[in-house]
Amino acid sequence: MNIIKHLRERMGYSQQELADKIKVSRQTIISYESGNTPSVPNVQKLAQLFDVLESDILNGHLPKEPSYEVIPAKAQKETPQMRISIPQENITKFKEVFLYIINKIGSKYNVGQTVLYKILYFIDFDYYEKYEEQLIGARYIKNTYGPTPVDFAKIVRQMQKDGDCEEVKSKYFEREQTKYLPRRKADISCLSAQELEHINATIKKYADWSATELSNYSHKDVPWIAADDKGIIDYETVFYRTPETSVREYAND
Template sequence: MTFNKEKMKQVIHYIVHKCQDKDNFGKTVLYKLMYFSDFNHYEIYETSITDETYIKRENGPVPSSFDKCCNELEEEYKIDNEKKPVLSYYRYHYFSLKDPDINLLSNNERKVIDNVIEKLSSMNARSISDYSHGDKPWRVAEFTKPLDPEFVFYRDDEYSVRVYED
């Protein structure tokens, strides 16, 4: 697997563009929508969308190249974010400055991303983090270590998106 930074940027921009009007849409929700998009695609098609490495963190999976990709998207005037203080942390709300270029995304990849957005994008940061903690790849990984996408084939029914034959 070779990480595809341009494709990763298109996935980020696409999700931001589709979710920017949701009040709950911040960095944590974006992380989890990306994770479930990549890992659900892996379960269904046995390939990742971006070949991104996701790291096990306390609040769930985190894409390792996220900050670099977001910074580039901001420098390209494609997305921006508002950083607001909330209690003891900052909340990042992302929004799109132009329509995303999705020429690197296949129809199947967009379909998987759209299904993840439809199913999970209304969750707040705490709910989607808690939900991600139940997914097998996160559960079996060690903290601060990469998640192994192969564990999607051992998901509980609540997380599984592939139709398996008996």
């Protein structure tokens, strides 16, 4: 199986749509899917678009494909004394929190896809450390540049089809940047006052950080360090954070 064709079809792009996204002709995509090796700049563009390693594209390695899984609330209550290491997905909440973030900071010059990945991650993992409860409850995988929300592309692509947001390309220090702009306001009725306060604090903390700064910072976080490459990052590991990334005050025994 050709990896570029596989990744294109997994994302639901036509050959022309993929060509438009990396700014080549459809014939170029056809040639790649026929076995020709992309140029180095196009390998970089494909890897960024599909959120895989450049080596995956070059070597034809299919990355692991974790997907979100909704766990019924009843199942969580079976062991009330145990924290949940596999969170319950809440796609609606994910969409509204994402819209809330891009309504607030989506137009900032530094806020592209990578920054949004990290802000979502810290919203989720910091909240879990502080309150031992899920906020969005998204699942994240360990990628080269830091935590990545599972199925982010699928969820946001559906949001685009629904008219909730739009994807735009821009230049940031001569590099192509993927940005998302809102088409409607977020419905924050699904958020508690505590959750909203936490989200606002996280946005304020990281809104001016660059993608590189946030990636480097996430690499110091124990949950990311402890995860296998391309593996799911375990929420439970927030309780082993070092002081540099911890957001909770622990009582000294």
